[in-house]
Amino acid sequence: MFDNDSFQQRVWQIVxxxxxxxxxxxxxxxxxxxSPRAARQVGGILRRLPAGxxxxxxxxxxxxxxxxxxxxxLNRQRNALEEEGIEVSNNGIISLxxxxxxx
DNA sequence: AAACTGACTGTTA
DNA sequence: GTAACAGCCAGTT
Numbered sequence: 001m002f003d004n005d006s007f008q009q010r011v012w013q014i015v016x017x018x019x020x021x022x023x024x025x026x027x028x029x030x031x032x033x034x035s036p037r038a039a040r041q042v043g044g045i046l047r048r049l050p051a052g053x054x055x056x057x058x059x060x061x062x063x064x065x066x067x068x069x070x071x072x073x074l075n076r077q078r079n080a081l082e083e084e085g086i087e088v089s090n091n092g093i094i095s096l097x098x099x100x101x102x103x
Numbered sequence: 104a105a106a107c108t109g110a111c112t113g114t115t116a
Numbered sequence: 117g118t119a120a121c122a123g124c125c126a127g128t129t
Contacts, residue, residue: 006126006127007125007126007127008126008127025111025112026110026111026112027111027112027113030111030112035125035126037111037112037123037124037125038111038124038125038126039111039112039124040108040109040110040111040112040124040125040126041109041111041124041125041126041127042110042111042126043109043110043111044108044109044110044111044125044126044127044128045110045126045127046110047109047110048127048128057110060110061110062110062111062112063111063112063113067110068110068111069110070110073110077110105129106128106129107127107128107129108126108127108128108129109124109125109127111123111124112122112123112124113121113122113123113124114120114121114122114123115119115120115121115122116118116119116120116121
């Protein structure tokens, strides 16, 4: 019926569901979206989010618990995370043990 | 339509 | 423990 959904739309939906104060990984989102090997695409989709999107893209990090972005983007993501009480080390590392979202 | 891209990840050394 | 490699596949050109 609603077959107009794309992988991209499912990713948007899932990211939107990550609660404040929690994080998850690209790979986890790919799995939830039904394409377990498409972690890289998740990053690609988030990179191309429309400006002004309200999606909490900053709650998505890599499997090592690091922020995958660099430079200014890394700083913006770190600020957004600390803003919601998530502790981020100077190197951009987050404790997945503490903050991982489990749907 | 074909080629290129890469906010990743599992495997291997 | 870390580092290098190669597969991965939706989106973009």
